[in-house]
Amino acid sequence: MKKDIILAGVGGQGILSIAAIIGYAAVESGLFLKQAEVHGMSQRGGDVQSHLRLSSDEIASDLIPQGKADMIISVEPMESLRYLPYLGPQGWLVTSIKPFVNIPNYPEMEQIMQQVEAQPNHIALDAETMAGELGSVKAANMVVLGAASPFLDLDYEKLEKAIHFVFGRKGEDLVQLNLNALKAGRDYAEKHMN
Amino acid sequence: MQKLLLLGDEAIAQAGIDAGISGIYAYPGTPSTEITEYVISSKEAKEKGITATWCANEKTAAEAALGMSYAGKRAMTCMKHVGLNVAADPFVNSALTGANGGLIFVVADDPSMHSSQNEQDSRFFGKFAMIPVLEPSSQQEAYDMVHFGYELSEKYKVPVMLRITTRLAHSRAGVVRKTQREQNRFKLPEDLRQFVLLPGIARKKYQVHLKLQEDFQKESANSPFNQYFEGKDHSMGIIACGLAYNYLMENYPDRNIPYPVVKLSQYPAPLDMVEKLYMQCETILVLEEGFPMVEEMLKGLLNKGKQVRGRLDGSIPMAGELNPNIVSKALGFEQDPITPVPSLVTPRPPSLCKGCPHIDSFVGLNEAIESFGKGRVFSDIGCYTLSALPPYESINSCVDMGASITMAKGAADAGMKPSVAVIGDSTFTHSGITGLLDAVNAKSNITVIILDNATTAMTGGQPSSALNRIEDICKGVGVEEDHIRVIKPLRKNHEENTRILLEELNYDGVSVVIPRRECIQTLNKRMRAKFKSANTNLKNSKQ
Ligand SMILES: Cc1ncc(C[n+]2csc(CCOP(=O)(O)OP(=O)(O)O)c2C)c(N)n1
Ligand code: SF4
DSSP states (O other): OEEEEEEEEETTSOHHHHHHHHHHHHHHTTOEEEEEOOOGGGGSSSEEEEEEEEESSOOOOSSOOTTOEEEEEESSHHHHHHTGGGEEEEEEEEEEOOOOOOSTTOOOHHHHHHHHHTSSSEEEEOHHHHHHHHTOGGGHHHHHHHHHGGGSOSOHHHHHHHHHHHHGGGOHHHHHHHHHHHHHHHHHHHHHOO | OOEEEEEHHHHHHHHHHHTTEEEEEEOOOTTTHHHHHHHHTOHHHHHTTOEEEEOSSHHHHHHHHHHHHHTTOEEEEEEEHHHHHHTHHHHHHHHHHOOSSOEEEEEEEOTTOSSSSOOOOTHHHHHHHTOOEEOOSSHHHHHHHHHHHHHHHHHHTOOEEEEEEHHHHTEEEEEEOOOOOOOOOOOOOSSTTTTOOOHHHHHHHHHHHHHHHHHHHHHHHHOTTOEEEOOSOTTEEEEEETTHHHHHHHTOTTOOOSSOEEEEOEESOOHHHHHHHHHHOSEEEEEOSSSOHHHHHHHTTTOOSSEEESTTTTSSOSSSOOOHHHHHHHTTOOOOOOOOOOTTOOOOOOOOOTTOHHHHHHHHHHHHHGGGOSSOEEOOSSGGGGGGSTTTOOOOOOOSTTHHHHHHHHHHHTTOSSEEEEEEHHHHHHHTHHHHHHHHHTTOOEEEEEEBOSSBTTTTOBOOTTTTOHHHHHHHHTOOGGGEEEEOOOGGGHHHHHHHHHHHHTOSSOEEEEEBOOOHHHHHHHHHHHHHHHHHHHHHHHO
């Protein structure tokens, strides 16, 4: 088993929580893991990315080679396109379609969606609205993770367990919110996979 | 043994705790910050009584570590690459004094300048000081090298450098812990003149240091971190330094490399291994993160030997960090077509947070200075450097920490008026105070704006070392009290703030304006913590 995943978004959108949850589930599954994060300058509203690699064999590079990623998981639509050079021909693009506009020249949404839909394997969902309906837009990242979960080759229960572990300290309400968000994303993906 | 999932930085910190350090001293700087942060928040470190502190700058940090080593205990000091420029004096000279307790300088380089002014390669500093340099290829090796480094340091009584780069520092992987070592007992140096670098003594110490080079060479030859892998195809030999070894392996999924390979992770470069490769192979490819140091050594000045490939001949770009694709090209693999980034994707540079106090300061400054014209504001390094970008475009320099004040002084001497320096509170205590003293002594005509957001925000909100004492410091340095003005950068104070700034811009002499309001990020963090503890108190009182 090998899964190379690019996580994308804007600083503060919670991609590191996605990484932490997949990471925890992967370690629970006895897999090797490497995860390169971005810290520092790029976190102040700039674009952020993380390379997450899971494998049953030992992993060499901390960075994913271009053209080799199995998946791009993005919490922002334009950011999902920034890393297309990494996506392999069979790879999945899973992204939220809610734009984060903090630059004056943000492109037309229509053009962005055209590019997203041009990908042979993609799931595009309004994670923010879905999370809002569940109680808080802050859980949008977990909706996106849920939508990516069918392609991760990790037991769904392990992801749930990871949510308990990562959010446990912050209270039971938050755990439940994130579990619901995960499920909503998962259901959406299962309906729209083909 | 316990296995932990750790960032490279955290692996180094945990290794320090496990290898029996008694102290860690640092000034924050990406990508080294998380090392010290980890020890500061480690319960284990607290129980062991390990001193873990942020210092005013890298020089004071390195010297404190050297002092701890003098007292016989193991010490670590951490910095980013440009931090080593600041700590260069204690670094280079500690090679001659040597260590008593084990001493490791951890230096984190930032090739590709993810968050830095340049991409200098600290291995050159190690070579310059002629001390052993360890360069891990993985988080596990980073962990192991700390243990190994302290043994090496105590065996030869020299400081050791551990050089890492951004990708290792900020990448997480599984790390297996080793058995823990006790801390050293307090023990003075056997020779009480060991640390006295008077010329007469230093000359002798230098001879000893020169002799040690042979030992360091032997250590490199026998190091568990340097390895020679045979290969059948001698048309090429590969030297892979530090992290580059991973990118090499990534290109051979079955891990079978047809060429002979030297995995190089401990310097000085092991001569015998390198020579064997050179004699055996027709060409040599050097893969190294940073400058072409090993490549240049192999080529020599005249480059009359075998073909050596790397950054210098263009096989690898001169600038920027390595990655698996760059290495794949250098190895001569055919490249699959890559989907390009769609042209509609626009850059998204970082910007000041909403509600950031710096925004109000720059809006005020822009208005106050408008009548004098653009181009008169020297700045420094911190969040506020982002004001160089639109929409503010307020500042005209960012060179090295502290340079705003001293450059403003030089420009004022050249007749520029007004000459303004903008500096953060943490940068001011890092290396702005001495420059201010210069300006006061010379009665320079400058205005210094000290942006006091009560923290070191750029690197994640570490404490600011002169919290609530900035005015006292300015007074102590000799700035006239009437020209130390504190303002509160808020939109509603805009007019008054602009007026005060303008008054001080017009003043002939050294004036200081201190816009004071806490960073929004640390304020929020504090409020959340307060709210949380209030909640738990409430819960507890109900029980
Ligand atoms: C010699 C050196 N050490 C460390 C750094 C990393 N660094 C850049 S800015 C900064 C902190 C700046 O804090 P402050 O001046 O208070 O400004 P703020 O970010 O809070 O606005 C640090 C630690 C550096 N660039 N150079
Ligand atoms: S982190 Fe603090 S100082 Fe930096 S931009 Fe944000 S609010 Fe301003």
